[in-house]
Amino acid sequence: xxxxxxxxxxxxxxxxxxxxxxxxxxxxxxxxxxxxxxxxxxxxxxxxxxxxxxxxxxxxxxxxxxxxxxxxxxxxxxxxxxxxxxxxxxxxxxxxxxxxxxxxxxxxxxxxxxxxxxxxxxxxxxxxxxxxxxxxxxxxxxxxxxxxxxxxxxxxxxxxxxxxxxxxxxxx
Numbered sequence: 001x002x003x004x005x006x007x008x009x010x011x012x013x014x015x016x017x018x019x020x021x022x023x024x025x026x027x028x029x030x031x032x033x034x035x036x037x038x039x040x041x042x043x044x045x046x047x048x049x050x051x052x053x054x055x056x057x058x059x060x061x062x063x064x065x066x067x068x069x070x071x072x073x074x075x076x077x078x079x080x081x082x083x084x085x086x087x088x089x090x091x092x093x094x095x096x097x098x099x100x101x102x103x104x105x106x107x108x109x110x111x112x113x114x115x116x117x118x119x120x121x122x123x124x125x126x127x128x129x130x131x132x133x134x135x136x137x138x139x140x141x142x143x144x145x146x147x148x149x150x151x152x153x154x155x156x157x158x159x160x161x162x163x164x165x166x167x168x169x170x171x172x
Contacts, residue, residue: 005066006062006065006066008062008074008077008078008081009081011058011061011062011065011078011081011082012058012077012078012080012081012082012084012085013081013085014058015054015055015057015058015061015078015082015085016081016082016083016084016085016086016089017085017086017089018054018058019050019051019054019055019082019083019085019086020085020086020088020089020090021089022050022054023047023050023051023086023089023090023093024089024090024093026046026047026050027090027093027097030043031097031101031102036097036102036105037105037108037109037112038112039112039113039116048153051083051086051150051153051154051157052157054082054086055078055079055082055083055154055157055158055161056157056161058078058082059075059078059079059158059161059162059165060165062074062078063165063167068167069167069168069169070162070165070166070167071162071166071168072159072162072163072166073162074162075158075159075161075162075163075165075166076155076158076159076162077158078158079154079155079156079157079158079159079161079162080151080154080155080158081154082154083150083151083153083154083155083157084147084150084151084154086150087146087147087149087150087151087154088147090146090150091143091146091147094142094143094146095143098139105139106135106136106139107136109135109139110131110132110133110135110136111132113131113132113135114128114129114131114132117131
């Protein structure tokens with residue numbers, strides 16, 4: 001007898017949209033406070049907490065809809081799927097930010113990195129200038145990096161959540 005098992009794709013899409021919207025709202029809040037180029041670690045911590053919370057919420061919701069059962073594979077699919085959808089939304093927002101809202105975004109990031117490098121004093125002036133030029137000229141490479149980071153983070157969160165929440169269906 002075949003039961004109506006929920007689809008991981010549906011949950012990935014729904015919770016990925018939720019995570020993407022929350023992340024964009026957070027990013028717009030940072031932009032409105034002119035903190036979007038800040039290297040403050042608290043921004044990263046808040047983003048990671050939001051990501052962990054929404055992915056775990058998605059895994060728990062899927063488990064409830066699946067009669068309380070969850071396999072590790074399903075948790076991994078959910079974690080990666082939610083992260084991919086949110087990552088695509090994040091990349092689209094970053095493209096909008098860097099090209100429309102703040103066309104000097106890449107330059108500001110490069111200047112922050114250069115200032116941090118000068119303060120640390122571990123790089124020569126030529127190395128700092130090369131890093132600055134690379135950041136400005138090759139900022140577009142950050143788009144696939146954002147997506148790859150999201151997928152890896154989603155897999156890790158899905159793995160940890162899956163190990164904690166997994167419950168196999170008994171074989172009768």
